[in-house]
Structure formats: C-alpha cells, structure tokens
Amino acid sequence: MATTPMPPNVVAGNPGFEGNALVAPPPPPLTDMTGICFRDQLWLNTYPLDRNLVFDYFALSPFYDLTCNNEQLRMRSIHPLDLSHLSKMTGTEYMLSEVMEPHLFVLRKQKRDSPEKVMPMLTYYVLDGSVYQAPQLCNVFAARVGRALYHISKAFTTAASKLEKIGYVDTENENATLESKAAKETIDFKEVKRVDHILASLQRKVTQMCQVNYPCPSISRGIYYIALKVIRDIV
Numbered sequence: 118m119a120t121t122p123m124p125p126n127v128v129a130g131n132p133g134f135e136g137n138a139l140v141a142p143p144p145p146p147l148t149d150m151t152g153i154c155f156r157d158q159l160w161l162n163t164y165p166l167d168r169n170l171v172f173d174y175f176a177l178s179p180f181y182d183l184t185c186n187n188e189q190l191r192m193r194s195i196h197p198l199d200l201s202h203l204s205k206m207t208g209t210e211y212m213l214s215e216v217m218e219p220h221l222f223v224l225r226k227q228k229r230d231s232p233e234k235v236m237p238m239l240t241y242y243v244l245d246g247s248v249y250q251a252p253q254l255c256n257v258f259a260a261r262v263g264r265a266l267y268h269i270s271k272a273f274t275t276a277a278s279k280l281e282k283i284g285y286v287d288t289e290n291e292n293a294t295l296e297s298k299a300a301k302e303t304i305d306f307k308e309v310k311r312v313d314h315i316l317a318s319l320q321r322k323v324t325q326m327c328q329v330n331y332p333c334p335s336i337s338r339g340i341y342y343i344a345l346k347v348i349r350d351i352v
Contacts, residue, residue, distance in 0.1 A: 150180060151256075155248040168213065171222045171243055172197050175211070178248045180241050182226070186210040204232040220245055 155178035164170055175181060176191075186206045187197035195202055203210050207229050215223035222243040227235045240251040252260075 149256075150250045151252050153179070153250075155179060156246055158246075161246045166219050166222075166243070166246060168216050168218060168222070169196075172211070172213070172224070175222075175224060175241065175243065175248060180248060180250055182209055182211075184209060185226075186229070203229070207231070209238070214240075215242075223251075 157174070157177055160174060160177065164174070166174060172187065176188075176197075182188075186203055186208050187210055189206070190197045190199060190202055197211070198213050200212075203212075210227060210229055212225050212227060213222065214225045215221065224241045224243070225237055226239040226241065227237045229235045239253075242249055242251055
C-alpha cells in the first residue's frame, strides 16, 4: 500500500531552510543594505518587542545571516544571545549591545576568533519596530567630506563670479578716468605755435631795445635775461 508523500521537513526555528536546501542565501558579510528597512507589523501586533524577543524579530529581516552562530543555538533550542555558549564558538555572531526598551535595540554583527577576540563587522538597530543597518564610519566620513567639498566649490564659484563683475566695473571706471584725463591733457598744437611765435617776437624786440639803450654788453645781456624771464612768467 502506497503511502502519501510528506512535505519536506522544515528545520525548527529557521524558516529559511527546507531540509538541507537554502531557499534564500544570506547576504554576504559587509553588504551595504543601508538603503532599505524591515518592519513586520503583524509580528509587532502579536508579540512584545523586548530584549528577549528582539532577536527573533531581527531574524525575520533580510539583514539576518543564517550562517551565524546564533542560528545554531536557536536550532538547539538555546537562547540565541546566550553569551556563555557564543563565547565557546568561532565565526559570525550577533550581540545585543544597546537596549532602550521598547524603542531602541542595537545589534552588532561580529566575527569571533576566540573567547576574548572579536572583530566588529556591521551594526544594526531596531527603532520603534523598524530594522535598519547603520552606515559604516568610512561611508559617513566620505559623505560628509563630499558634502563639504560641494559647498566649498559652490562658494568659490559664487565668489569668482562676483569678483569678475567687480573687476569689470573697475575696468570701466578706470577706462573712463583715463579717457577724461587724456581729454584734459590734450594739447592744442596751434596754441603752442602761437605762444612760441609771441615769445620769439618779444625776444627779438627785447634784444633790439637792449642793444639800442644799453651799449654795454654786460648790462645789455643782464637786462635781456631779466626781460625774457618776465615774459615767460607772464605767458
């Protein structure tokens, strides 16, 4: 008599496993999943979110690594955050580092090499029922530096445009001043020729007067220079 085939056994405490087959592979270590969050309102309406059940809630999220040591403890019906058992194991594990019930729970993913040696990998937090991955410090620093460089570049661009406008106005003012000064200093060559003609005519007349009225050469020369100086001062 044929027997009715039974459905594949589901490993207790791990909905991600069917027999030995892995339905949804866990995200690899150091995967950046900061752009998503997880929330199961049905679970929150059914169970209280406290330090005893928060890990079971976190295990439902896509952030949970099914290969962690905590999952092995769950399969053995041991509390997944039992440090007395986790400290004796090596590999990836989750630790509850900060608790502010019922609003905030911080879980740290780390790699354990020995009971005393652990290396932090990633941090997750449950805030009012929503699960998030905390950004890494290097990513936060890079984002802050990028934002600062953007604002500095924008400030330099604005300053350069304003200085360019100021320089253009100053150049226009300087050109206008130079043109005005050049217009004032423009020499009328006809006027210069007329003055030179008057000076030459007066010089001849003074010379003739000195020769007629003062026969002595030294006196005539002295009177000549005095008269010439007076004429130039007047002009």
